[in-house]
Amino acid sequence: MEFPVHDTLSDESLKKGLDAVVRDGITSQIKMTLTESIFLIAFAVALGASNAVIGLIAAIPPLAQLLQIPSIVLIERTKIRRRICVLFSAVSRLSIMAMVLIPFVTPGIPGILLLLFGVTSHAVFNAVTAAAWNSWMKDLIPQEILGRFFSKRLAVQALVGILTTLGGGILIDQWLRNEPASLAPYSIVFFVGMVAGIIGVYFIYTIPEPRMIIESLNQKFLDTLRRPFQNEDFRKLMMFSAAWSFAVTLAGPFFTVYLLEVLGYDLSIVTGLAVLSQVTSMLFYQWWGRLSDRFSNKSVLRVTTPIYVVGMLLWTFTTVPGIHMLTLPLLILIHVMLGQSAAAVNLAHGNLALKLAPRGESTSYLAGWSVVNSIAAVMAPLAGGIIADSLSDSYLSFRLAWQGLGFSFDFGLIDIRGLDFVFLISFFVGLYAIHRLAIVREAGEADQRTVLDAMLAQAGRGLRTLSTVDGLRHSIVIPLAHALRSSRSQARSTETSESEKEDTSSS
Structure with missing residues (x-):
């Protein structure tokens, strides 16, 4: 071979x-x-x-x-x-x-x-x-x-x-x-x-x-x-x-x-x-x-x-x-x-x-x-x-309870036990990871808002194809299209300013 x-x-x-x-x-x-x-x-x-x-x-x-x-x-x-x-x-x-x-x-x-x-x-x-x-x-x-x-x-x-x-x-x-x-x-x-x-x-x-x-x-x-x-x-x-x-x-x-x-x-x-x-x-x-x-x-x-x-x-x-x-x-x-x-x-x-x-x-x-x-x-x-x-036999509970004025209720807001503790710890470690991501540097990275605008714009184009409710379609697509145009115009203005700076420095 x-x-x-x-x-x-x-x-x-x-x-x-x-x-x-x-x-x-x-x-x-x-x-x-x-x-x-x-x-x-x-x-x-x-x-x-x-x-x-x-x-x-x-x-x-x-x-x-x-x-x-x-x-x-x-x-x-x-x-x-x-x-x-x-x-x-x-x-x-x-x-x-x-x-x-x-x-x-x-x-x-x-x-x-x-x-x-x-x-x-x-x-x-x-x-x-x-x-x-x-x-x-x-x-x-x-x-x-x-x-x-x-x-x-x-x-x-x-x-x-x-x-x-x-x-x-x-x-x-x-x-x-x-x-x-x-x-x-x-x-x-x-x-x-x-x-x-x-x-x-x-x-x-x-x-x-x-x-x-x-x-x-x-x-x-x-x-x-x-x-x-x-x-x-x-x-x-x-x-x-x-x-x-x-x-x-x-x-x-x-x-x-x-x-x-x-x-x-x-x-x-x-x-x-x-x-x-x-x-x-x-x-x-x-x-x-x-x-x-x-x-x-x-x-x-x-x-x-x-x-x-x-x-x-x-x-x-x-x-x-x-x-x-x-x-x-x-x-x-x-x-x-x-x-x-x-x-x-x-x-x-x-x-x-x-x-x-x-x-x-x-x-x-x-x-x-x-x-x-x-x-x-x-x-x-x-x-x-x-x-x-x-922690299989342990639990942490937060409840909302009321008794008075002729009525009562007892509602569990959070009840954590066993594997729930694992999921909760995982959540907090994930938050720390997001903090570490913020300091990573990559050439050409865009700000978070620009990416969100582009995501929503693409979602809007999908809705224009899939939605059968015309009023709903337009109420979503038109604002998203405006957001995309705004992000593009912002990007063009940034490129223009950068090119002007380069021209100034070269002269």
Whole structure:
């Protein structure tokens, strides 16, 4: 098997390569949907895993990402990133077989141990792949189309994830209706995910690789590791990334547990909410991609991270103090908010790291960024599991009560217990992450108001197409069009003043 590298890529070769990146994204999404996220957590719950074990399962993949540090040496010595991606991703995806065999070999506590082994093996080899992949994509994809390309790839992946989640959810739900204690449907789902992942290895092999540029070949390994932390702009990004990763992974792994265990919903409802979130993400990916290319990645993040943080806080209101008539509508609202904001964060956050990583040093910079994210993502779910188990019998309640004048009422405003504490802490850490984002610098960033105006203008154009109520349509579209014209005129006046300053200085 040969792995040639190219000094230059023709337009045709680049197009075929980008198409292969999208195809790999499709197969990888099937693999991730079926072997990670809700199906993996539901399987662990079915095996009898505690919140602490759930946190450990969520912590293993980011912990394995620390292997990106020694991977830098391997990548910079071999300089053939495609070979590393093909070999290590193949082993990573074949290791899913350990999870496939659990229902037939050893359920119960030994099954949980085998599950941890399978998750660990998959994550370890995938971490080496990720280090090579990030550097490879940095050199392959032209920066001027970065946002649009990845928004397209993510939108396609979101659609595939929706269909895969529905298919897997229906299979497991229907099977469990006839055999409630069976683990076999999870084995089938994991096997299909493994096969899809192996097919993706072929698509990775067909992607062309530009010749790797290394500007610091003679530097020592420790100096290579220090470079991202010595760059002030990139260091600020890593501070934000660490805080944001901690906030998201503190609560995220327990959403499925909360729906299954606390609210008592069937897997069909859980997968339905997941699909709703994925549909929302899919609808917004290309929208956010255009905005990030037009303004900047940071500008998009400043608008969308607060939406995600508020969505995490709303989880605490789904039981006040128990399940109520607004629980399901509130969950629908939460998944819409998290879906549309996650689309922007996933796209803009990664693109911001790619943009700030200097060419020729992207391997060490992106590996350092991933390691910082990984450390936070290891600590967060472990802490979340411990907090949830430790505070399972504790609660904090605020009530509004009245008695007098012939009537009385007693209404629970806030009732926090168990996993609610995890969601609340995640909210406050998310607020701190937004504070860290404010000091990150990116060339070409626009102010928050300008991005909001553009968002509303695009929403207005959508309403003009979708709304059947003419009065409602015009009442929204006309003010939004005015806002967009105002922002454009402001931008033109800014450009004019800047050009006048340049003329004055040159004269």
